[in-house]
Amino acid sequence: MxxxxxxxxxxxxxxxxxxxxxxxxxxxxxxxxxxxxxxxxxxxxxSREALLRGIDEHLVQAWETSMETLLGKRADEATALERYQTFVRVSAQSATRAELMFMLESADPDAERPWGPAVRRWAPLPPEAGAAEDSAALDNFVARLAADGLWIYEAMYEGQLDEGVRALVAERIAGLLAKSDGSPHL
Missing domain, CATH: 1.10.10.60 (Homeodomain-like)
Known part of the structure; x- marks a missing residue:
């Protein structure tokens, strides 16, 4: 094409x-x-603003496409565990300066940016205070934070992490994910 x-x-x-x-x-x-x-x-x-908005949407679309390709389905067709697993694995393989910069820009709650909704589709928000006792939900969120950290590390220190080490770290993070019964997913 x-x-x-x-x-x-x-x-x-x-x-x-x-x-x-x-x-x-x-x-x-x-x-x-x-x-x-x-x-x-x-x-x-x-305008430059239209170009920047286009870049933002382009990056999000590419990121979500990589998620869907790896999982073989859309976020709304997947379980929470499948979405977390995919999020962890994609975070381990795609970290660019552009993605990081635009994702950080979208942290502004007053800005209408596509990253927030896309990330929430794939890696749900942290458990609420009362639900924090749900160890599976908490384990999944901890794994998401670890994947975010790996993604940011790779974006900030491009080429610093050996590919084999990155794969081992990603699998270790994926091992933190909990099955729906609360046991670790290995």
Missing amino acids: RTSKRDRILDAAVNVINRDGVRAVTFESVAAEAKLTRGGLLYHFP
């Missing part, structure tokens, strides 16, 4: 961010990376 110019632009913008950071995203830098003219870029994204 042929990549659309819009996707080519978004992929180029993500490359610029991964290499040089969000501040480096200009129409000129992205156009050069995409091998398009500035006018070609403006046709698809009339």
Whole structure:
């Protein structure tokens, strides 16, 4: 399937961010990376804000697609345990500077960003105070926090973790996940 110019632009913008950071995203830098003219870029994204919003949605869509591909179904078709397991495994294999930067931006509760809803679909929120006694729910949330930590570590210290070690860490985190009966999932 042929990549659309819009996707080519978004992929180029993500490359610029991964290499040089969000501040480096200009129409000129992205156009050069995409091998398009500035006018070609403006046709698809009339403002820098529209481009940044497009990048954010593009990253979330790619992240969710990797989750669905690994699991073989959508989040709403999976059990909570399956979603957590998938979240842990994808977090262990895909950490980019762009994802981290945009996910951190979406932490602003006043901003309408796609990351929050996507993450909540795959890794439910922590148990409420009264439900914290549910050891399975708490174990699953601890595993999610560990996966988040691995993901952030990989994004911040790109290439610092040996691939084999990363796989062992991901499996150890997955082992923290609890079955519905509360026993560890190994």
